[in-house]
Amino acid sequence: MELRKGPWTLEEDSLLIHYIACHGEGQWNLLAKSAGLKRTGKSCRLRWLNYLKPDVKRGNLTPEEQLLILELHSKWGNRLPILHSTLRFVTVVVFKFGVYKNTYRWARIAQHLPGRTDNEIKNYWRTRVQKKARQLNADANSALFRDAVRCYWMPRLLEKRSSPQTTQSPLHASAAAAKRTNDHVVHHPPNTPSKIQHQDFESSSTTASCSTTVLSQVVLPPACNMSELSRSSDDLNVVTFNPFSSGFNLDDRALGSASTLSGSDYGPVGMNNWSDIIVDDSLWCMDEFYDMFKSPALS
DNA sequence: AAACTGCTCAACCGCATTTGA
DNA sequence: TTCAAATGCGGTTGAGCAGTT
Numbered sequence: 001m002e003l004r005k006g007p008w009t010l011e012e013d014s015l016l017i018h019y020i021a022c023h024g025e026g027q028w029n030l031l032a033k034s035a036g037l038k039r040t041g042k043s044c045r046l047r048w049l050n051y052l053k054p055d056v057k058r059g060n061l062t063p064e065e066q067l068l069i070l071e072l073h074s075k076w077g078n079r080l081p082i083l084h085s086t087l088r089f090v091t092v093v094v095f096k097f098g099v100y101k102n103t104y105r106w107a108r109i110a111q112h113l114p115g116r117t118d119n120e121i122k123n124y125w126r127t128r129v130q131k132k133a134r135q136l137n138a139d140a141n142s143a144l145f146r147d148a149v150r151c152y153w154m155p156r157l158l159e160k161r162s163s164p165q166t167t168q169s170p171l172h173a174s175a176a177a178a179k180r181t182n183d184h185v186v187h188h189p190p191n192t193p194s195k196i197q198h199q200d201f202e203s204s205s206t207t208a209s210c211s212t213t214v215l216s217q218v219v220l221p222p223a224c225n226m227s228e229l230s231r232s233s234d235d236l237n238v239v240t241f242n243p244f245s246s247g248f249n250l251d252d253r254a255l256g257s258a259s260t261l262s263g264s265d266y267g268p269v270g271m272n273n274w275s276d277i278i279v280d281d282s283l284w285c286m287d288e289f290y291d292m293f294k295s296p297a298l299s
Numbered sequence: 300a301a302a303c304t305g306c307t308c309a310a311c312c313g314c315a316t317t318t319g320a
Numbered sequence: 321t322t323c324a325a326a327t328g329c330g331g332t333t334g335a336g337c338a339g340t341t
Contacts, residue, residue: 007309007335029326041326046310107329122330123308131306 004038008047012037016044017052050117057115061124065113067157069121070129072112074146076105 004012019035025048028041037044050056061069106118106125113121125140129149133140138148 005311027326042312042328043310045327050309105329118329119309126331127307 002038003040005043008051012039013047013052016048020048046119050119055115056117061116061120063157065116066124067154068112069109069124070149070154070157072105072109073125073129074149076108 015035015037019031023031023034025031025045028045030041031037032039032041032044035044039047106122110116110118110121130140133145136145136148138145
């Protein structure tokens with residue numbers, strides 16, 4: 001049978017939804033055939049888990065979620081999965097010869113962000129976090145970059161979290177989601193089995209409380225005093241902790257690209273509502289780093 | 300207005316692991 | 321115990337969109 005690839009159509013989506021509503025998920029290859037979908041089982045599984053499943057949360061990641069991702073990635077980012085001692089030995093050997101590739105724990109991180117998929121978190125990391133690391137000519141997995149994240153960006157996220165402005169409106173979230181091109185309306189069948197539950201605002205608040213529990217474990221390095229780090233960017237020039245003091249290499253290229261960026265790349269210009277905040281790049285305010293680097297105090 | 304550039308994210312691919320006959 | 325199929329995971333790709341020139 002000829003297999004279809006590429007974007008899913010509305011028709012395919014409803015076939016998949018109706019089939020799962022009647023028979024449940026699992027046995028994906030069989031499901032694909034039985035539902036009359038010209039897709040691989042893998043493709044069906046991915047479409048369901050990453051997009052169609054009712055509890056998949058749409059819209060931008062909240063500061064809380066971003067914070068959680070940063071913290072959990074710094075915890076588990078490059079760690080190998082839990083291994084038996086013998087397997088660990090084999091893995092170490094293999095790793096030594098460069099065969100083993102870094103094992104990121106996206107799925108594990110996603111477990112702590114209800115409604116968010118590993119794919120989404122992975123995309124966030126690659127497009128936002130790694131981008132910032134590249135701009136600083138740093139390795140996103142390095143201890144140095146991790147410290148920078150903890151000392152400068154996490155406090156900012158915490159600030160955003162505690163700000164009354166950051167109360168997410170479901171309307172905003174859905175509006176943002178609706179802007180996506182592939183985001184067509186999915187109508188779930190009325191007689192959905194109990195294991196398929198529609199996400200509502202209650203479940204969103206559950207997410208928030210869950211995140212808060214974990215967030216309380218966020219540990220900043222000793223040099224990072226929250227009140228110190230919450231100051232204006234000018235004051236940051238004299239912050240004593242400098243994550244880049246030990247061999248950080250911010251080359252001319254990085255500085256050059258910084259100088260070409262407009263003010264709106266950093267500051268809270270035009271930041272009037274939630275959608276501005278959640279996509280606000282000031283959470284990743286780079287000028288502090290550049291200012292700091294250019295500061296005479298460092299030289 | 301058109302061309303170009305960069306970004307996002309859904310979907311694919313390959314590989315590892317798990318399952319079950 | 322073996323092996324094929326199914327499942328899960330992380331890396332990568334490319335279409336579509338928005339912003340810039």
